[in-house]
Amino acid sequence: MLRLENIHKTFNIDSINEKKALHGIDLRLAEGDFVTVVGGNGAGKSTMLNAIAGIWPIDKGFVSIDGINVTALPEHKRAQYIGRVFQDPMMGTAASMSIEENLAIALRRGEKRTLRWYITKAERERYYMELKKLGLGLEERLTVKVGLLSGGQRQALTLLMATLKKPRLLLLDEHAAALDPATATTVLGLTNNIVSENKLTVLMITHNMTEAIRHGNRLLMMDAGKIILDISGEEKKELKIADLLRRFKESSGVQMETDSVLLS
Amino acid sequence: MELTAYFLSLKPLNLLAALPGNVVQGIIWGIMALGVFITFRLLDFPDLTVDGTFAAGGAVTVVLILAGMPAPLALAIATVVGLFGGLVTGLLHTLFGIPNILAGILTQISFWSVNLLILNGANKAVNVDKYYLIVSLRNVSSSIVTMLIFAAVLVSILYWYFGTELGSAIRATGNNPQMVKAQGINIDFMKVLALCLSNCLVAFSGGLMSQFQGFADIKMGQGAIVIGLAAVIIGEVMCDALMGKYRNFYFRLTFVVLGGIIYYFVIGLVIWLKMPTDLLKFFTASVVAVFLAIPYLRSKAKNSFASAGKRRVQKNA
Numbered sequence: 001m002l003r004l005e006n007i008h009k010t011f012n013i014d015s016i017n018e019k020k021a022l023h024g025i026d027l028r029l030a031e032g033d034f035v036t037v038v039g040g041n042g043a044g045k046s047t048m049l050n051a052i053a054g055i056w057p058i059d060k061g062f063v064s065i066d067g068i069n070v071t072a073l074p075e076h077k078r079a080q081y082i083g084r085v086f087q088d089p090m091m092g093t094a095a096s097m098s099i100e101e102n103l104a105i106a107l108r109r110g111e112k113r114t115l116r117w118y119i120t121k122a123e124r125e126r127y128y129m130e131l132k133k134l135g136l137g138l139e140e141r142l143t144v145k146v147g148l149l150s151g152g153q154r155q156a157l158t159l160l161m162a163t164l165k166k167p168r169l170l171l172l173d174e175h176a177a178a179l180d181p182a183t184a185t186t187v188l189g190l191t192n193n194i195v196s197e198n199k200l201t202v203l204m205i206t207h208n209m210t211e212a213i214r215h216g217n218r219l220l221m222m223d224a225g226k227i228i229l230d231i232s233g234e235e236k237k238e239l240k241i242a243d244l245l246r247r248f249k250e251s252s253g254v255q256m257e258t259d260s261v262l263l264s
Numbered sequence: 265m266e267l268t269a270y271f272l273s274l275k276p277l278n279l280l281a282a283l284p285g286n287v288v289q290g291i292i293w294g295i296m297a298l299g300v301f302i303t304f305r306l307l308d309f310p311d312l313t314v315d316g317t318f319a320a321g322g323a324v325t326v327v328l329i330l331a332g333m334p335a336p337l338a339l340a341i342a343t344v345v346g347l348f349g350g351l352v353t354g355l356l357h358t359l360f361g362i363p364n365i366l367a368g369i370l371t372q373i374s375f376w377s378v379n380l381l382i383l384n385g386a387n388k389a390v391n392v393d394k395y396y397l398i399v400s401l402r403n404v405s406s407s408i409v410t411m412l413i414f415a416a417v418l419v420s421i422l423y424w425y426f427g428t429e430l431g432s433a434i435r436a437t438g439n440n441p442q443m444v445k446a447q448g449i450n451i452d453f454m455k456v457l458a459l460c461l462s463n464c465l466v467a468f469s470g471g472l473m474s475q476f477q478g479f480a481d482i483k484m485g486q487g488a489i490v491i492g493l494a495a496v497i498i499g500e501v502m503c504d505a506l507m508g509k510y511r512n513f514y515f516r517l518t519f520v521v522l523g524g525i526i527y528y529f530v531i532g533l534v535i536w537l538k539m540p541t542d543l544l545k546f547f548t549a550s551v552v553a554v555f556l557a558i559p560y561l562r563s564k565a566k567n568s569f570a571s572a573g574k575r576r577v578q579k580n581a
Contacts, residue, residue: 053446079448092446094439097432104429105436110448113429161447 001201002029002169007051007061009225021047023225025061029169034195034202036212038244039222045205048222049171052203054078065168080110083162085155085175092158095147099138099157102146103127106161130160134190152183156190163194170195172204176211188215209241221248270538279536284404286532287525291411292399292472293491294524295418297499299465300492301520306426307438307458309357312368312489316375317349317463319485321470323382326390326480335398339471346467347460349375354456379482389479397475407476414472418465419517425461426513434458466492487545491527494548497555499523527551 009022022044029035037045051058054075062071065081086092093102104119124142131139134156138149146154155175162170172191176184188211195202206212212219219236221229221244228251231239296318303311321342328338349371356367380386392400399407425431436444437454444451466488474480499519507515527548535541565571 075445076448076450079446084446086442091440091442094436094443096439097436101432101436105432105444105447105449108429108447113433113449115425115428115430118427118429118432 001031001066002027002052002203003064004028004048004052005061005064007048007063008059009047009051009056010059021225022051022058025051025225025227027220027227029201029203032199032201033218034200034216035204035218035220036216037203037205037220037222038207038209038212043222044225045222046173047225049173049203049205052078052169053082053084053171081168082171083109083165083167083169084171085158085162085173087174087177089151089154089158089178092161093146093154096145098143098145099131099149100124100127100142102157103130103161103164106164109165109167130164133193134160150183152179152187155179155183155187159187159190159194163198163200166198166200168201170200170202172202174205174207177207191215209244213239213241213244221251223248223251274536274538279532282532282536283529284408285401286528288399288404288407288411288476289473290525290528291408291415291521292469292476292524293528294415294495294521295472296466296469296488297492297495297520297524298418298422298517299462299469300489301496301517302422302458302462302465304493304496305438306435307455307462309364309438309455309459310368310489311350311353311459311462312365313349313353313371313375313459313463314368314466314492315485315488316372316379317346317467317485318470318473318488319379319480319482320345320349320375320382321467322474322480322484323379323388323482324467325471326388326474327382327384329390329395329397329475330388335396335475339398339468339475342471343464343468346463346465346470349467350459350461350463351456353463354459358452358455375485376482383480383482386483387479387481390475392478397478399472399476401476401478411472415521419514419521422517423514430457487548490545490548490552494552494555495523495527496520497523497552498526501555501558502526 004025004027007022007025008020011017011019011021025044025048027048037048039045050056052063054063054070054073054077058071062069064070065078068081070078070081084092094105097105100119104123107123127142128139131142136153136156138153138157146157149157155178159175175191176187179187191204192215194200202216204215206215213236217236218232219229219239220227229244229247231247296314300311300314303309324342324345325335325338328341329335333341352374353367353371356362356370357364362370390397392402399410401407426435433444433449434454434457436447437449437451437458441451444454470485473484499522500516502522503511503515503519507519530551531544531548534544534547
């Protein structure tokens with residue numbers, strides 16, 4: 001349902017800072033795929049997600065979702081297909097607006113904003129039920145400003161916002177990386193619940209190989225702007241970290257610095 | 265002796281007599297401040313177009329009334345001119361990538377020439393004896409009632425508007441544009457929309473001011489942004505102090521208008537005290553600077569390196 005064909009992106013072209021970020025990305029995702037993406041710093045993981053989300057135009061290639069070519073659409077027009085959670089918990093929510101106001105904006109993702117009142121009674125009840133499922137007690141704080149929530153609470157809320165209106169594709173950009181380990185586990189657990197409950201198609205970047213192996217049905221490894229490993233099915237289930245490191249060496253021809261992949 | 269003579273020369277009755285007129289002007293500036301509140305507070309866009317659109321509102325209203333148009337229609341057209349000003353600033357910023365403050369300044373400066381053309385000179389008077397005016401210095405008591413109604417209606421409309429899907433999209437744009445884009449909202453459109461709305465209010469208020477004082481002047485918008493900010497900030501400080509946790513959006517809007525009234529009352533007081541009026545703009549700017557600085561300094565005082573150092577010293581002692 002997602003198709004990337006020969007995507008290239010270079011930043012700061014013709015300057016001393018020129019950086020080839022994506023170097024021919026080909027990828028096809030099937031309906032319901034839960035794909036984890038690993039790779040060192042600068043491998044192009046976030047750049048690939050940004051290319052899909054339409055943060056900037058790509059140099060070459062095309063992106064299509066459900067057979068619709070979205071290459072020429074800017075970010076806000078692609079948003080009708082895509083739900084996103086960012087690494088920075090501050091980025092996904094409006095701090096000076098209440099929880100229900102944030103949810104109301106997210107429920108209308110990709111829709112035309114009209115002069116209707118921002119929330120209805122039925123919607124408020126739905127928000128209550130959905131927040132209750134998160135198990136963080138946010139359902140009793142619908143009118144509280146989001147700025148007063150903790151990073152983990154904000155990230156859980158962003159996750160709910162990204163999926164409240166079912167997206168065709170969910171993009172998670174290291175969304176648990178800025179949280180403490182316990183909160184990260186909670187947020188990743190919530191992610192699993194929401195994804196399986198809604199049967200979502202997901203691309204999840206993670207810096208944690210254990211997480212990458214544990215979650216999802218398919219694993220991509222990136223290096224120097226290319227996808228160098230694509231493991232799925234039974235092979236993915238059997239995968240160990242040591243296998244990943246060995247496979248990385250075979251594919252890229254260089255010894256992976258274990259720390260940079262595990263920690264970056 | 266001189267001081268006694270000075271105090272004896274002050275006539276309390278004069279202050280009281282000037283009060284109703286100050287209230288009317290205060291509400292007019294309060295409506296202008298609602299426009300500033302939309303850009304400065306909700307959209308996080310310090311829009312300097314207002315100096316130009318305020319004077320344009322005044323100029324268009326007076327010239328059209330002199331040409332025989334009924335005052336309400338003249339005021340409506342002036343409001344549309346304000347919308348156009350906001351549109352220009354918005355497009356300069358969103359289409360051509362000009363920084364927000366500079367975009368506003370460019371529109372403001374060009375309005376100076378436009379207003380001179382409209383007025384065909386530096387100012388133009390409109391006589392309330394010859395023409396019907398919505399508000400006038402000559403009839404202050406009915407002007408107060410009219411302005412109170414205008415203010416109440418506008419506050420209600422704005423309260424409703426910013427509670428709609430569109431209005432909350434504008435508020436979110438001012439708050440976190442990144443999130444707003446990810447939710448499928450065109451932030452450029454929201455910025456232009458808010459700037460248009462804001463400058464409509466500003467030109468509307470300029471049109472009322474020119475009727476009230478009986479003339480439009482090329483310089484009537486000078487420093488309008490600062491007066492608007494003063495009203496917004498005075499209103500916010502009062503709203504926090506008086507409403508505390510009951511502070512909601514309706515009160516925030518109402519207090520912006522009240523901020524305009526209080527600002528004008530203070531100005532009236534300064535004039536009554538026979539302070540040199542040349543200092544008025546300096547005084548206004550100082551008030552704004554101080555009130556903008558207070559919340560920053562307060563939060564810094566609670567959380568500064570100096571106090572962190574002191575805590576350590578006390579512990580050791």
